[in-house]
Amino acid sequence: MIANTPQAPYYAVIFTSIRTAHDNGYDDMSHKMVELARQQDGFLGVESARDEIGITVSYWKDLDSIRKWKNNAEHMIARKRGREIWYQSFKTRIAKVEFDYEFEKI
Protein backbone atom coordinates (compact mmCIF):
# COMPACT_ATOMS: atom_id res chain seq x y z
CA MET A 1 0.00 0.00 0.00
CA ILE A 2 0.95 3.64 -0.41
CA ALA A 3 2.23 4.86 2.96
CA ASN A 4 0.02 7.40 4.71
CA THR A 5 2.81 9.72 5.80
CA PRO A 6 2.26 12.98 7.71
CA GLN A 7 2.90 16.45 6.35
CA ALA A 8 6.47 17.00 5.13
CA PRO A 9 9.24 17.39 6.12
CA TYR A 10 10.13 13.83 7.10
CA TYR A 11 12.79 11.34 6.01
CA ALA A 12 12.88 8.50 3.47
CA VAL A 13 15.32 5.58 3.38
CA ILE A 14 15.40 4.33 -0.22
CA PHE A 15 16.79 0.78 -0.29
CA THR A 16 17.33 -0.59 -3.81
CA SER A 17 18.60 -4.16 -4.10
CA ILE A 18 19.42 -7.05 -6.39
CA ARG A 19 18.89 -10.45 -4.81
CA THR A 20 21.06 -13.55 -5.05
CA ALA A 21 19.48 -16.90 -5.95
CA HIS A 22 19.56 -17.92 -2.26
CA ASP A 23 16.14 -17.81 -0.73
CA ASN A 24 16.64 -19.53 2.60
CA GLY A 25 14.67 -17.59 5.15
CA TYR A 26 14.51 -14.33 3.19
CA ASP A 27 10.74 -13.88 3.17
CA ASP A 28 10.42 -14.67 6.86
CA MET A 29 13.19 -12.27 7.77
CA SER A 30 11.86 -9.57 5.48
CA HIS A 31 8.41 -9.83 7.04
CA LYS A 32 9.88 -9.87 10.56
CA MET A 33 11.95 -6.76 9.91
CA VAL A 34 8.94 -4.80 8.64
CA GLU A 35 6.99 -5.77 11.76
CA LEU A 36 9.95 -4.77 13.95
CA ALA A 37 10.40 -1.46 12.10
CA ARG A 38 6.73 -0.61 12.73
CA GLN A 39 7.40 -0.76 16.47
CA GLN A 40 10.25 1.76 16.39
CA ASP A 41 9.95 5.36 17.52
CA GLY A 42 9.71 7.67 14.56
CA PHE A 43 8.58 5.03 12.04
CA LEU A 44 6.03 6.56 9.65
CA GLY A 45 5.41 3.89 7.01
CA VAL A 46 6.93 1.61 4.39
CA GLU A 47 6.40 0.83 0.70
CA SER A 48 7.94 -2.11 -1.14
CA ALA A 49 7.93 -3.61 -4.64
CA ARG A 50 10.12 -6.15 -6.41
CA ASP A 51 10.50 -7.45 -9.96
CA GLU A 52 13.99 -7.38 -11.52
CA ILE A 53 15.15 -5.17 -8.68
CA GLY A 54 13.62 -4.52 -5.29
CA ILE A 55 12.82 -1.07 -3.95
CA THR A 56 11.81 -0.59 -0.33
CA VAL A 57 11.20 2.92 0.92
CA SER A 58 10.73 3.38 4.66
CA TYR A 59 9.67 6.72 6.10
CA TRP A 60 10.91 8.17 9.37
CA LYS A 61 10.38 11.22 11.54
CA ASP A 62 14.04 12.28 11.60
CA LEU A 63 17.65 11.16 11.19
CA ASP A 64 17.88 10.11 14.82
CA SER A 65 15.09 7.52 14.44
CA ILE A 66 16.83 6.17 11.29
CA ARG A 67 20.13 5.89 13.17
CA LYS A 68 18.50 4.04 16.06
CA TRP A 69 16.79 1.60 13.66
CA LYS A 70 20.09 0.98 11.85
CA ASN A 71 21.69 0.07 15.17
CA ASN A 72 18.81 -2.09 16.43
CA ALA A 73 20.38 -5.41 17.46
CA GLU A 74 17.98 -7.70 15.55
CA HIS A 75 18.15 -5.46 12.51
CA MET A 76 21.96 -5.59 12.57
CA ILE A 77 21.85 -9.39 12.47
CA ALA A 78 19.39 -9.28 9.56
CA ARG A 79 21.56 -6.79 7.68
CA LYS A 80 24.63 -8.98 8.17
CA ARG A 81 22.76 -12.00 6.75
CA GLY A 82 21.61 -9.80 3.89
CA ARG A 83 25.19 -9.03 2.90
CA GLU A 84 26.30 -12.64 3.38
CA ILE A 85 23.41 -14.49 1.73
CA TRP A 86 20.52 -12.59 0.20
CA TYR A 87 21.85 -9.57 -1.66
CA GLN A 88 24.10 -9.45 -4.70
CA SER A 89 24.20 -5.68 -4.38
CA PHE A 90 22.26 -2.84 -2.85
CA LYS A 91 22.26 0.91 -2.44
CA THR A 92 20.79 2.82 0.48
CA ARG A 93 19.93 6.50 0.18
CA ILE A 94 18.89 8.72 3.09
CA ALA A 95 16.74 11.59 1.88
CA LYS A 96 14.73 14.41 3.41
CA VAL A 97 11.23 14.62 1.90
CA GLU A 98 10.64 18.33 1.34
CA PHE A 99 7.14 18.15 -0.12
CA ASP A 100 4.67 15.63 -1.54
CA TYR A 101 1.32 15.45 -3.30
CA GLU A 102 -1.13 12.69 -4.07
CA PHE A 103 -3.93 11.64 -6.38
CA GLU A 104 -6.92 9.39 -5.73
CA LYS A 105 -9.39 8.50 -8.47
CA ILE A 106 -12.97 9.11 -7.40
Add this chain to the structure above:
Amino acid sequence: MIANTPQAPYYAVIFTSIRTAHDNGYDDMSHKMVELARQQDGFLGVESARDEIGITVSYWKDLDSIRKWKNNAEHMIARKRGREIWYQSFKTRIAKVEFDYEFEKI
Protein backbone atom coordinates in the same frame (compact mmCIF):
# COMPACT_ATOMS: atom_id res chain seq x y z
CA MET B 1 19.24 -1.72 -12.39
CA ILE B 2 20.48 0.23 -9.40
CA ALA B 3 21.08 3.81 -10.54
CA ASN B 4 24.70 4.92 -10.59
CA THR B 5 24.13 8.31 -9.01
CA PRO B 6 26.91 10.82 -8.24
CA GLN B 7 28.03 11.88 -4.80
CA ALA B 8 25.25 13.35 -2.63
CA PRO B 9 23.57 15.75 -2.34
CA TYR B 10 21.11 15.28 -5.19
CA TYR B 11 17.33 14.90 -5.43
CA ALA B 12 14.98 11.90 -5.60
CA VAL B 13 11.40 11.87 -6.87
CA ILE B 14 9.68 8.89 -5.25
CA PHE B 15 6.56 7.99 -7.24
CA THR B 16 4.42 5.27 -5.63
CA SER B 17 1.34 4.14 -7.52
CA ILE B 18 -1.55 1.71 -7.70
CA ARG B 19 -2.67 0.91 -11.23
CA THR B 20 -6.18 0.56 -12.60
CA ALA B 21 -7.07 -2.53 -14.67
CA HIS B 22 -6.77 -0.44 -17.88
CA ASP B 23 -3.62 -1.31 -19.75
CA ASN B 24 -4.12 0.47 -23.08
CA GLY B 25 -0.81 1.97 -24.02
CA TYR B 26 0.64 2.07 -20.51
CA ASP B 27 3.84 0.11 -21.19
CA ASP B 28 4.62 2.07 -24.33
CA MET B 29 4.06 5.39 -22.60
CA SER B 30 6.04 4.32 -19.54
CA HIS B 31 8.99 3.30 -21.70
CA LYS B 32 8.75 6.50 -23.75
CA MET B 33 8.73 8.69 -20.63
CA VAL B 34 11.85 7.01 -19.24
CA GLU B 35 13.65 7.58 -22.53
CA LEU B 36 12.49 11.21 -22.57
CA ALA B 37 13.53 11.75 -18.94
CA ARG B 38 17.04 10.48 -19.75
CA GLN B 39 17.42 13.34 -22.24
CA GLN B 40 16.60 16.08 -19.72
CA ASP B 41 19.18 18.35 -18.13
CA GLY B 42 19.90 17.26 -14.58
CA PHE B 43 18.62 13.68 -14.95
CA LEU B 44 20.85 11.31 -12.95
CA GLY B 45 19.12 7.92 -13.13
CA VAL B 46 15.94 5.94 -12.47
CA GLU B 47 14.93 2.77 -10.63
CA SER B 48 11.59 1.04 -10.95
CA ALA B 49 9.80 -2.04 -9.59
CA ARG B 50 6.18 -3.18 -9.52
CA ASP B 51 4.23 -5.99 -7.88
CA GLU B 52 1.13 -5.02 -5.83
CA ILE B 53 2.22 -1.40 -5.98
CA GLY B 54 4.70 0.33 -8.26
CA ILE B 55 7.63 2.38 -7.05
CA THR B 56 9.65 4.50 -9.46
CA VAL B 57 12.44 6.63 -8.09
CA SER B 58 14.06 9.11 -10.46
CA TYR B 59 17.16 11.04 -9.46
CA TRP B 60 17.89 14.64 -10.38
CA LYS B 61 20.60 17.22 -9.92
CA ASP B 62 18.38 19.83 -8.29
CA LEU B 63 14.81 21.09 -7.81
CA ASP B 64 15.00 23.19 -10.95
CA SER B 65 15.59 20.16 -13.19
CA ILE B 66 12.64 18.37 -11.49
CA ARG B 67 10.41 21.40 -12.10
CA LYS B 68 11.38 21.57 -15.76
CA TRP B 69 10.70 17.85 -16.24
CA LYS B 70 7.30 18.19 -14.55
CA ASN B 71 6.42 20.96 -17.02
CA ASN B 72 7.77 19.18 -20.11
CA ALA B 73 4.94 19.22 -22.66
CA GLU B 74 5.00 15.51 -23.56
CA HIS B 75 5.33 14.57 -19.90
CA MET B 76 2.30 16.72 -19.02
CA ILE B 77 0.20 14.83 -21.58
CA ALA B 78 1.41 11.50 -20.15
CA ARG B 79 0.64 12.61 -16.60
CA LYS B 80 -2.87 13.67 -17.61
CA ARG B 81 -3.51 10.25 -19.20
CA GLY B 82 -2.11 8.68 -16.03
CA ARG B 83 -4.72 10.39 -13.88
CA GLU B 84 -7.53 9.68 -16.38
CA ILE B 85 -6.75 6.06 -17.27
CA TRP B 86 -3.82 4.25 -15.69
CA TYR B 87 -3.64 5.15 -12.00
CA GLN B 88 -6.12 4.42 -9.27
CA SER B 89 -3.97 6.44 -6.87
CA PHE B 90 -0.43 7.69 -6.50
CA LYS B 91 1.80 9.70 -4.23
CA THR B 92 4.80 11.74 -5.34
CA ARG B 93 7.48 12.75 -2.86
CA ILE B 94 10.32 15.15 -3.61
CA ALA B 95 13.32 14.44 -1.40
CA LYS B 96 16.90 15.64 -1.06
CA VAL B 97 19.34 12.74 -0.80
CA GLU B 98 21.75 13.72 1.94
CA PHE B 99 23.99 10.65 1.91
CA ASP B 100 24.11 7.13 0.52
CA TYR B 101 26.15 3.93 0.69
CA GLU B 102 26.30 0.76 -1.29
CA PHE B 103 27.25 -2.90 -1.18
CA GLU B 104 28.47 -5.19 -3.93
CA LYS B 105 29.16 -8.88 -3.31
CA ILE B 106 32.61 -9.91 -4.58
